[in-house]
Amino acid sequence: MALALKPKAPAITPEEMQRRRKMVRSAFRSNAMEGLRPNPACQPVFDAYIVGEIELDEMMPRVRAILGIK
Template identity: 80%
Template structure:
């Protein structure tokens, strides 16, 4: 039997989500210029930021925790 999953409405507007998506892409491009690539384990953090589930100030501590570089 299939269970319906109700998705939570985003806490931010679609325009804000697109702005955040552009910010993340820009950071990826900037890092790529330096020869760095995003770690796939950090992807959920970036997605949470884009979706408005966390704020920018919360991203770095979460990424550092995942990478073990506190």
């Protein structure tokens, strides 16, 4: 018999998710103005931040690790 798994509830409010989403988009736009494009391999890190799985101070070390930046 298969058990249905309940989806994990977000740790943050929908309003906080929207605020984080806007912050990530703003950073993408700022980088684009500098001629930089987001690396698709980093998208799961940004998504984890937006939904509250990680905090801002955890985001950049993960992105640096993906990009091989010390």
